[in-house]
Amino acid sequence: MLSATATETVRATLPAVGAAIGDITALFYRRMFEAHPELERDLFNRGNQRQGQQQQALAGAIAAFAALQLEPDPARVELILSRIANKHASLGIEPAQYEIVHTYLFQAIAEVLGAAVTPEVAAAWDEVYWLMAETLIAMEAELYRAAGVAPGAVWRTVRVRERRYESADTVSFVLTGDALPTFAPGQYLSVAVRLPDGARQIRQYSLSSAPAAGDWRITVKRAGEVSNFVLDNVFEGDTLQVTTPFGDLVLPDDDAPLLLISAGIGCTPMMGMLAHLADTGDPRPVSVLHADRALSSHAHRAELAELVERLPYAVMHRWYEELGSRAPGAGLLAGRADLGEVAIAAGTRAYLCGPLPFMLGMRRALLERGVAAADIHYEVFGPDSWAPAPA
Structure with a gap:
């Protein structure tokens, strides 16, 4: 004080x-x-x-x-x-x-x-x-x-066990190493790379898998010098410098209904949350909303559908700016995300990740639908210009 x-x-x-x-x-x-x-x-x-x-x-x-x-x-x-x-x-x-x-x-x-x-x-x-x-x-x-680390001593070396395309410009990396600590679904880790000009640059990537023992998985979209470097230079058997997981976008230990809202590569923390919910047989109501440019650019698209199918009380809504030859229907919608027709149960906790304008729009819509500001949680990839804004 x-x-x-x-x-x-x-x-x-x-x-x-x-x-x-x-x-x-x-x-x-x-x-x-x-x-x-x-x-x-x-x-x-x-x-x-x-x-x-x-x-x-x-x-x-x-x-x-x-x-x-x-x-x-x-x-x-x-x-x-x-x-x-x-x-x-x-x-x-x-x-x-x-x-x-x-x-x-x-x-x-x-x-x-x-x-x-x-x-x-x-x-x-x-x-x-x-x-x-x-x-x-x-x-x-x-x-x-x-x-369980000394202040600042968060870095470790991991090996890439698997590299897999999740869309045309997005790749997931399964990382393995000695005694990798567990993490809370929704958290992220930092990746440091040495770029051709000698700079050591660091970026954060959400863990896109459940906190199962043994491995971590991150998903990297082609955007910016570090992500581009990783996609062009990191393959199976290579090593990466990464940190212990951190982040406060995590699921509480309760039975509140969940609303997971994402756009683009913002799906990654939601994938970790959904995988955890599916692995633990969580019975609560879960609504999954995702917006993307097109089906072809939707990373983890098939995996997302499989995870929702495994949850007994989960529903999914997807919006795409371009549907191609497909007709809207069965949770597949054209245009931008709209909460107008989405059922939101009382006491719902909402989790958002995606471009900042998208999240701010979703937050306004959630507040208008009666979701309490304290129940709206988010993750920002980059400097956080949301938190200091008026509630």
């Missing part, structure tokens, strides 16, 4: 800092990477940096966290920070790295806001930063403890 003095200073300066936070975070990353080029080359997603997505996500998270210190909402803070903590754990972030961020973030604040950053203002925002940082450090320490 912020001190009373810092709270009042933050309250008075939040409009000005909030208005400038985009400029602050852009300058912060530039200054930090100038001083530590290895961070941009070997840790941060340089594609997101070029597009400005990481800067926007950081700006939103800081502004939202500061605002929530003025009007406390622990659940909202948990939502924002849990995503960040899990992503940090999947990258092996350690506490000392928060000192580096602090140095260049506050240099940027002083440079952008100039004389407005009095000693009182600097002290108040320093308090905000360290409250946020120390909360994240504690959350990450718990994630490392639960995973």
Whole structure:
């Protein structure tokens, strides 16, 4: 909790800092990477940096966290920070790295806001930063403890046991190794590759299989420099550097009806959830909704149908922008996903994964149908610009 003095200073300066936070975070990353080029080359997603997505996500998270210190909402803070903590754990972030961020973030604040950053203002925002940082450090320490690893020691070498096309531009990789830990359905792991220019780049991929002992499976779609590199260069018998699984899009241990909504490669965490439900004979009602460009681009299409068939109270709805010569019918629909005709039971928990505009549209539709905001869960591939948004 912020001190009373810092709270009042933050309250008075939040409009000005909030208005400038985009400029602050852009300058912060530039200054930090100038001083530590290895961070941009070997840790941060340089594609997101070029597009400005990481800067926007950081700006939103800081502004939202500061605002929530003025009007406390622990659940909202948990939502924002849990995503960040899990992503940090999947990258092996350690506490000392928060000192580096602090140095260049506050240099940027002083440079952008100039004389407005009095000693009182600097002290108040320093308090905000360290409250946020120390909360994240504690959350990450718990994630490392639960995973049975030392802070930051999340990397391991696995071997590709099987490579299989799931659509024309999507490949699944079955990974095997010594004593692979189990995971919760819906979680992801990080994959690090050394690109031709020498950069070590990291991306997260959902585990698309049930948490059966022995193997992991990820599914990679051709998009971006890391995914393209993996598809072009990784084959059976090759090794990959990956992390322990993390992620908070996981199924609770209850019997609430489930609504699994995905689009495109967003099907991957849902595949893991459905495989787990099928393997454990879960009797609850499950509605599966998937949207894609065409049947030919729908990764795991046949496997999805088989998993739904194995669940006694599961129904499936699929939308395709292009149906080809097929006529709509039997859960096969033309156009974009529409919840209008989908039955949603009381108490349903909804899980979303796909492009951000798709998920935001589905969230609005779910809220209009009476699903509580707290029962709508999601996974974002990339910087999270949803969590800081108003509830």
